Amino acid sequence: MRCLLFMRKPKHVRKAELKETIQNNPFITDEALATSFNVSIQTIRLDRLELGIPELRERLKDVARQHHDEVKALTDEEVIGEVIDLQLDETAISIMEIREEHVFTRNGIARGHHLFAQANSLAVAIINDDFVVTGRANVRFSKPVKATERVVAKAKVTAHDDKWTTVIVESYVDQRRVFSGEFQMARGHQD
Amino acid sequence: MRCLLFMRKPKHVRKAELKETIQNNPFITDEALATSFNVSIQTIRLDRLELGIPELRERLKDVARQHHDEVKALTDEEVIGEVIDLQLDETAISIMEIREEHVFTRNGIARGHHLFAQANSLAVAIINDDFVVTGRANVRFSKPVKATERVVAKAKVTAHDDKWTTVIVESYVDQRRVFSGEFQMARGHQD
DNA sequence: ACTACTATTAGGACCTAGTCATAGAAATGC
DNA sequence: GCATTTCTATGACTAGGTCCTAATAGTAGT
Numbered sequence: 001m002r003c004l005l006f007m008r009k010p011k012h013v014r015k016a017e018l019k020e021t022i023q024n025n026p027f028i029t030d031e032a033l034a035t036s037f038n039v040s041i042q043t044i045r046l047d048r049l050e051l052g053i054p055e056l057r058e059r060l061k062d063v064a065r066q067h068h069d070e071v072k073a074l075t076d077e078e079v080i081g082e083v084i085d086l087q088l089d090e091t092a093i094s095i096m097e098i099r100e101e102h103v104f105t106r107n108g109i110a111r112g113h114h115l116f117a118q119a120n121s122l123a124v125a126i127i128n129d130d131f132v133v134t135g136r137a138n139v140r141f142s143k144p145v146k147a148t149e150r151v152v153a154k155a156k157v158t159a160h161d162d163k164w165t166t167v168i169v170e171s172y173v174d175q176r177r178v179f180s181g182e183f184q185m186a187r188g189h190q191d
Numbered sequence: 192m193r194c195l196l197f198m199r200k201p202k203h204v205r206k207a208e209l210k211e212t213i214q215n216n217p218f219i220t221d222e223a224l225a226t227s228f229n230v231s232i233q234t235i236r237l238d239r240l241e242l243g244i245p246e247l248r249e250r251l252k253d254v255a256r257q258h259h260d261e262v263k264a265l266t267d268e269e270v271i272g273e274v275i276d277l278q279l280d281e282t283a284i285s286i287m288e289i290r291e292e293h294v295f296t297r298n299g300i301a302r303g304h305h306l307f308a309q310a311n312s313l314a315v316a317i318i319n320d321d322f323v324v325t326g327r328a329n330v331r332f333s334k335p336v337k338a339t340e341r342v343v344a345k346a347k348v349t350a351h352d353d354k355w356t357t358v359i360v361e362s363y364v365d366q367r368r369v370f371s372g373e374f375q376m377a378r379g380h381q382d
Numbered sequence: 383a384c385t386a387c388t389a390t391t392a393g394g395a396c397c398t399a400g401t402c403a404t405a406g407a408a409a410t411g412c
Numbered sequence: 413g414c415a416t417t418t419c420t421a422t423g424a425c426t427a428g429g430t431c432c433t434a435a436t437a438g439t440a441g442t
Contacts, residue, residue: 011417011418011419026255026259027252027255027256027259029398029399029400030399030400031399039419039420040419040420040421041420042419042420042421042422043418043419043420045400045401046418046419055399055400055401056399056400057248057251057398057399057400057427057428058400060248060251060252060255061218061251063254063255063258063259064217064218064251064254064255064258065218066258067254067255067257067258068217068218068254080304104324106321106322107321107322107324109324111311111312111315112311112324112325112328113271113304113307113308113311113312116304116307116308116311116328117304117307117308120302120303120304120307121302121304124302130297130298131297131298133295133298133300133303133332133335134303134332135331135332136329136330136331136332137303137307137328137329137330137331138327138328138329138330139327139328139329139330140326140327140328141324141325141326141327144324202388202389202390220427220428220429221428221429222427222428230390230391231390231391231392232391233390233391233392233393234389234390234391236429236430237389237390246428246429246430247427247428247429248398248399248427248428248429249429
């Protein structure tokens with residue numbers, strides 16, 4: 001009789017669940033997995049082996065390393081998005097891919113400040129001066145952007161005096177304009 | 192003679208350097224530290240003990256855990272900053288602490304889009320509707336903000352029709368205004 | 383010179399969360 | 413009934429530590 005009092009799941013089901021469990025909680029030990037799946041530790045280890053899932057400590061190291069490099073990049077990077085063209089004091093283009101973490105969970109639409117961040121950081125990058133900060137900005141979000149879409153931001157310097165530079169940024173998803181803004185950038189020192 | 196061929200640093204210097212070394216490379220083992228400081232492993236361990244620095248594995252676990260919770264929070268959180276007061280469709284206040292990763296390395300001034308993000312997300316939060324996106328924004332960065340400063344953003348709903356809500360946000364550091372903006376928020380569905 | 387003291391090093395026992403390899407038991411397929 | 417898959421048990425070994433005890437090196441006070 002195939003009855004262990006506590007019925008077991010077939011191997012492939014367990015393996016699938018195992019993979020998922022570890023994925024959204026990399027901090028779990030084999031021992032905890034064993035009791036939670038009601039099998040022995042060795043079984044868990046065989047499964048991990050077959051699935052190519054590394055041990056707890058390696059997993060943690062991976063998570064830590066990833067974030068050590070990446071976290072900063074999220075906020076700290078010089079330009080939000082990837083610059084693919086840059087003529088100082090003339091034009092610049094960057095691309096940003098909208099991911100799940102950029103959108104509202106309620107409606108799947110990208111939060112405005114990510115589009116702003118892309119445009120703003122491009123406006124900073126385009127200017128050929130060591131000291132640049134944004135003074136004013138007037139922006140418009142014309143179409144909602146969803147996850148997985150790629151936003152292409154095009155910046156253009158339109159005016160220039162000894163202290164201020166005006167940059168126009170327009171962002172597109174598949175040729176459709178989703179964002180436009182005018183940025184007044186302050187150059188030179190002091191506030 | 193106090194000469195060990197390779198002169199050692201005094202203890203307090205080593206400890207200070209040790210702390211720093213570990214801080215910007217949590218992945219280093221005691222063994223590596225020992226050879227790099229030219230002392231024995233035990234000495235390193237004593238130092239760590241005195242400095243209250245946990246072992247490699249605990250450090251990695253900490254880094255991993257922090258980021259597991261936090262990384263997403265950086266981009267994914269509903270409101271950037273911490274909401275400390277919220278009257279729907281009336282006023283709202285949030286506080287955000289400017290950290291190293293928010294500022295330009297060149298001049299130590301906060302990137303504009305972080306202030307924008309705080310204000311924008313507060314403007315979203317203040318509105319009592321399931322579907323809200325930013326339509327337009329007109330913002331002004333009046334004073335530069337530096338690392339470690341705490342920015343208090345105050346939002347106020349000033350106008351309201353069936354589709355649009357106007358929100359004014361003003362942000363302060365120690366009573367001094369650093370940012371102000373007018374946000375036109377779209378409510379209800381469709382684009 | 384002898385003593386007191388701190389700093390450093392060495393050693394052994396133990397820990398966790400694994401690895402790998404081998405062997406045996408249990409359930410299932412046909 | 414027997415082969416085959418699947419699971420469990422066992423033992424030996426690893427990294428990167430912990431904690432404790434003990435010995436040594438160098439420096440300072442009297």
